[in-house]
Amino acid sequence: xxxxxxxxxxxxxxxxxxxxxxxxxxxxxxxxxxxxxxxxxxxxxxxxxxxxxxxxxxxxxxxxxxxxxxxxxxxxxxxxxxxxxxxxxxxxxxxxxxxxxxxxxxxxxxxxxxxxxxxxxxxxxxxxxxxxxxxxxxxxxxxxxxxxxxxxxxxxxxxxxxxxxxxxxxxxxxxxxxxxxxxxxxxxxxxxxxxxxxxxxxxxxxxxxxxxxxxxxxxxxxxxxxxxxxxxxxxxxxxxxxxxxxxxx
Amino acid sequence: xxxxxxxxxxxxxxxxxxxxxxxxxxxxxxxxxxxxxxxxxxxxxxxxxxxxxxxxxxxxxxxxxxxxxxxxxxxxxxxxxxxxxxxxxxxxxxxxxxxxxxxxxxxxxxxxxxxxxxxxxxxxxxxxxxxxxxxxxxxxxxxxxxxxxxxxxxxxxxxxxxxxxxxxxxxxxxxxxxxxxxxxxxxxxxxxxxxxxxxxxxxxxxxxxxxxxxxxxxxxxxxxxxxxxxxxxxxxxxxxxxxxxxxxxxxxxxxxxxxxxxxxxxxxxxxxxxxxxxxxxx
Numbered sequence: 001x002x003x004x005x006x007x008x009x010x011x012x013x014x015x016x017x018x019x020x021x022x023x024x025x026x027x028x029x030x031x032x033x034x035x036x037x038x039x040x041x042x043x044x045x046x047x048x049x050x051x052x053x054x055x056x057x058x059x060x061x062x063x064x065x066x067x068x069x070x071x072x073x074x075x076x077x078x079x080x081x082x083x084x085x086x087x088x089x090x091x092x093x094x095x096x097x098x099x100x101x102x103x104x105x106x107x108x109x110x111x112x113x114x115x116x117x118x119x120x121x122x123x124x125x126x127x128x129x130x131x132x133x134x135x136x137x138x139x140x141x142x143x144x145x146x147x148x149x150x151x152x153x154x155x156x157x158x159x160x161x162x163x164x165x166x167x168x169x170x171x172x173x174x175x176x177x178x179x180x181x182x183x184x185x186x187x188x189x190x191x192x193x194x195x196x197x198x199x200x201x202x203x204x205x206x207x208x209x210x211x212x213x214x215x216x217x218x219x220x221x222x223x224x225x226x227x228x229x230x231x232x233x234x235x236x237x238x239x240x241x242x243x244x245x246x247x248x249x
Numbered sequence: 250x251x252x253x254x255x256x257x258x259x260x261x262x263x264x265x266x267x268x269x270x271x272x273x274x275x276x277x278x279x280x281x282x283x284x285x286x287x288x289x290x291x292x293x294x295x296x297x298x299x300x301x302x303x304x305x306x307x308x309x310x311x312x313x314x315x316x317x318x319x320x321x322x323x324x325x326x327x328x329x330x331x332x333x334x335x336x337x338x339x340x341x342x343x344x345x346x347x348x349x350x351x352x353x354x355x356x357x358x359x360x361x362x363x364x365x366x367x368x369x370x371x372x373x374x375x376x377x378x379x380x381x382x383x384x385x386x387x388x389x390x391x392x393x394x395x396x397x398x399x400x401x402x403x404x405x406x407x408x409x410x411x412x413x414x415x416x417x418x419x420x421x422x423x424x425x426x427x428x429x430x431x432x433x434x435x436x437x438x439x440x441x442x443x444x445x446x447x448x449x450x451x452x453x454x455x456x457x458x459x460x461x462x463x464x465x466x467x468x469x470x471x472x473x474x475x476x477x478x479x480x481x482x483x484x485x486x487x488x489x490x491x492x493x494x495x496x497x498x499x500x501x502x503x504x505x506x507x508x509x510x511x512x513x514x515x516x517x518x519x520x521x522x523x524x525x526x527x528x529x530x531x
Binding site for chain 2: 051052053069071073077078079081082083084085088091092095096098100101103104128131148
């Protein structure tokens with residue numbers, strides 16, 4: 001497996017102020033990384049630094065040449081004043097491969113329609129994005145992310161605004177897209193159960209307590225970390241995809 | 250009051266202002282969609298005032314330069330220059346040392362508004378033109394505007410046709426656009442410069458008040474009557490044209506100030522759209 005992204009000697013932060021020093025990480029093809037931490041812990045800052053949307057305070061983020069990101073931002077960041085259709089929204093995901101001043105080709109349109117079908121919202125294509133339910137909006141954003149045929153799917157709190165059923169559907173879709181396309185996934189969440197159920201690698205982050213741990217899921221989700229990080233008195237007996245934490249004591 | 254027959258017979262009087270009004274209404278209506286969707290209505294208000302200030306400043310400098318540099322202070326060029334500089338400033342500057350962006354826009358608006366009134370008070374020559382620019386009371390237009398404004402409108406429409414997807418993308422989701430390596434700052438500046446150029450050329454012909462109205466109200470009305478973005482642009486252009494031409498028509502037959510008449514027509518379309526929306530909801 002090749003390294004898609006490497007974090008080296010990285011310190012993340014805003015406006016030249018360092019928030020947290022990270023350990024070195026390499027994200028490889030086919031891996032599922034979960035970034036886990038409480039609200040305001042620096043998850044989104046880390047994610048935006050990895051995406052080069054904000055510069056690191058120290059160190060560097062290197063990515064393989066021409067790595068294509070499929071990005072699912074937080075739903076509430078979009079201004080509801082825009083009357084764009086689902087098709088127009090999903091088309092934007094394809095713009096990673098269509099430079100400024102160029103129009104979408106017939107081939108691009110086929111990929112967009114295929115993406116809509118993959119997430120089960122082809123029938124909503126002409127609907128206004130702002131009129132959709134929370135779950136439908138997340139599916140649309142997922143379709144947008146895969147329309148660019150990405151190497152890495154990046155999800156920022158994809159299940160924050162949906163109910164349990166919606167969360168299960170979204171995560172099941174993410175899982176099937178990953179399996180089908182073999183892409184890497186990087187997901188931010190503050191839900192321990194979601195991250196532990198789907199990730200194979202985890203980053204624990206909390207800038208206020210200067211915590212940054214990254215590695216294999218079994219290595220990171222140990223009793224000591226869960227106690228220190230979440231204040232939970234837990235024994236980890238077994239970790240698998242169905243049930244991350246087998247027994248509470 | 251002039252009758253409709255008299256209006257038709259006065260074709261030679263209103264042909265040019267109608268052409269200018271229709272072109273200005275179309276292009277302001279189109280760009281107004283971006284102004285409203287990006288929530289920068291007060292940027293357009295500040296730009297119209299800065300454009301007016303440019304014209305006033307040119308008259309002032311001309312009056313006090315003893316005629317030596319008179320040709321350097323062309324009101325159109327100075328207005329265009331200042332408006333474009335302001336647009337670039339608004340597009341690029343993000344950190345205003347603890348003053349909010351809205352605060353800086355209000356600062357630009359108030360500074361330009363105050364300065365143009367002071368300048369108008371200090372000079373006698375051109376005072377009438379300054380009043381026209383502020384309130385749009387000009388019944389006739391400069392013959393050059395009959396060519397300049399439709400030509401500017403055409404160029405702006407061509408630029409926006411080419412970069413439509415990009416301007417929408419950076420306006421809706423600039424973060425993902427940056428992730429995809431789109432030149433967001435350049436596109437933002439380009440978009441605001443097209444708005445600035447249109448504001449500069451149309452403010453001189455129609456006045457600050459109707460240009461501000463045409464940049465805001467047709468787009469606001471269109472957003473009330475359709476959920477389809479492309480139709481929003483089309484309706485906004487049509488409402489912009491109708492507001493400008495009907496405004497001119499009513500000002501002609503009822504002897505009203507032209508700019509105010511155009512503004513009231515645009516307001517009427519907005520109220521009509523609001524009524525239509527309420528009817529559909531009911």
